[in-house]
Amino acid sequence: MDRVCYPGYSKGMKPTAEMSCGQAAGIRYVLMDIDDTITRRGKLLASSYAALWNLKEAGFRVIPVTGRPAGWCDCIAREWPVDAVIGENGALAFWEESAPGSAVHPDTERLPVLRAMYHPNAVRNDHPVLARIRRRAFAETPGLRDAKDQFARLFDIALDFAEEEPALPLSAAERVRAIAAGEGARAKVSSIHVNIWMGDYDKLSMTDMFLRERFGWQGDPAEIMFVGDSPNDEPMFARFPLACAVANIRRYEGLIKNPPAFVAGAEYGEGFAEIVKTLLEKSAGTARS
Numbered sequence: 001m002d003r004v005c006y007p008g009y010s011k012g013m014k015p016t017a018e019m020s021c022g023q024a025a026g027i028r029y030v031l032m033d034i035d036d037t038i039t040r041r042g043k044l045l046a047s048s049y050a051a052l053w054n055l056k057e058a059g060f061r062v063i064p065v066t067g068r069p070a071g072w073c074d075c076i077a078r079e080w081p082v083d084a085v086i087g088e089n090g091a092l093a094f095w096e097e098s099a100p101g102s103a104v105h106p107d108t109e110r111l112p113v114l115r116a117m118y119h120p121n122a123v124r125n126d127h128p129v130l131a132r133i134r135r136r137a138f139a140e141t142p143g144l145r146d147a148k149d150q151f152a153r154l155f156d157i158a159l160d161f162a163e164e165e166p167a168l169p170l171s172a173a174e175r176v177r178a179i180a181a182g183e184g185a186r187a188k189v190s191s192i193h194v195n196i197w198m199g200d201y202d203k204l205s206m207t208d209m210f211l212r213e214r215f216g217w218q219g220d221p222a223e224i225m226f227v228g229d230s231p232n233d234e235p236m237f238a239r240f241p242l243a244c245a246v247a248n249i250r251r252y253e254g255l256i257k258n259p260p261a262f263v264a265g266a267e268y269g270e271g272f273a274e275i276v277k278t279l280l281e282k283s284a285g286t287a288r289s
Contacts, residue, residue: 012259016244016278019262023242024282026222029215030055031086031207031236032272033228034066035163036191037246040268042163048269049080051276056081058280059288061215065203067188067195067232070094071152077114084214089188089195089232090206091122091155095214117213119206121199122155130157133183133196137176143168144176147193156197163192170251188232189255191248195232204235227275229268231255246271 032038038048055062064076065086073087077094084095096112137159138144143166147158159176161168176194180187187196211217211224226236226243234256237243243260248267264271 012261013245013249013263014261016262016264016275019242019278019282021282023222024279025286027060027225027242027279027283028223028288029061029063029211029217029225030276030279031063031065031224031226033190033230033233034064034068035229036248036268037227037229038064038269038272040270045269045273047273051273053081054280055276056083058283063207065090065207065226065236067156067158067190067193069149069152069158070154072149074114078112084210086203086206086210088122088153088155089197090201090203091119091197091199093117093206093210093214117210119199119201119209121201123198125153125155125157125197127198129183129185129198130196133157133180133185134159136179136183137194140179141168141172141176144172155199156195158193158195160193170255174255189230190232191230202235203232204239207236225275225279226260227272228260234258244275246275 038044052062062082063084063086064082067089068087070087070092073085073092073094076082076085077096084093086093094114094116097115098110099113134157145160147160147163150158161173173189173194177187177189180196185196185198187194217223221240222242224240224242226240227245228236229246229249231252237260238258241261244262244264245260246264246267249263264274266274
């Protein structure tokens with residue numbers, strides 16, 4: 001099959017169909033971004049949600065890794081077919097555990113308990129530098145606004161440039177990112193927000209710490225498939241040799257220096273479902289602990 005060569009990615013991404021059966025058989029953990037990776041225009045697609053269930057039932061550890069807030073992560077950890085969720089670009093992880101003695105009736109299944117882990121470098125989002133960045137960003141970027149999910153955040157601020165109208169160009173998001181960096185903060189551009197925080201962490205550092213502590217992962221990157229779509233996923237793309245992207249990653253030409261190894265033919269949640277289908281077919285018959 002011909003290599004898919006989007007502008008800016010001539011040295012990188014191959015179609016997911018080129019992943020070998022041996023590579024697929026070694027994967028134990030499937031991690032994924034949420035917005036514009038398993039959603040389209042803000043909606044979780046039936047195909048991508050079914051893909052999450054298919055992964056879970058096949059024995060994979062399934063973990064969204066997202067810039068979305070703690071409040072969303074509480075819901076995701078409780079209601080989605082996942083083993084955990086890492087949120088606010090690595091500030092926290094939520095998951096459910098079964099707790100002895102938690103049954104409400106002898107004939108009922110024991111109720112799960114929500115657990116949380118916070119990155120040791122996480123800094124609450126009432127930091128004065130974040131307030132200054134927000135003021136500058138609004139003054140220098142007309143049309144920018146707070147993300148509507150800001151009320152549910154603990155450690156970062158999220159500035160909306162493309163989740164709602166008026167949608168601003170990617171150059172506006174890059175300008176906001178530069179303001180934050182100039183003020184000494186961390187900032188990542190997603191497909192919809194610029195996420196800004198003060199602590200020294202990101203999606204990758206929290207993923208590494210959480211998988212080791214929660215699941216006893218020994219650090220083999222070939223056991224992990226990560227699926228993403230945008231610049232804030234780049235640390236994950238660079239770390240994991242079997243990282244994948246949905247096809248809408250092409251819009252970030254020139255902003256991602258370390259693209260993933262593989263790319264789906266379809267965009268958004270349809271692309272995620274395509275990647276999962278390929279993984280399940282190529283790893284069929286593999287036992288996973």
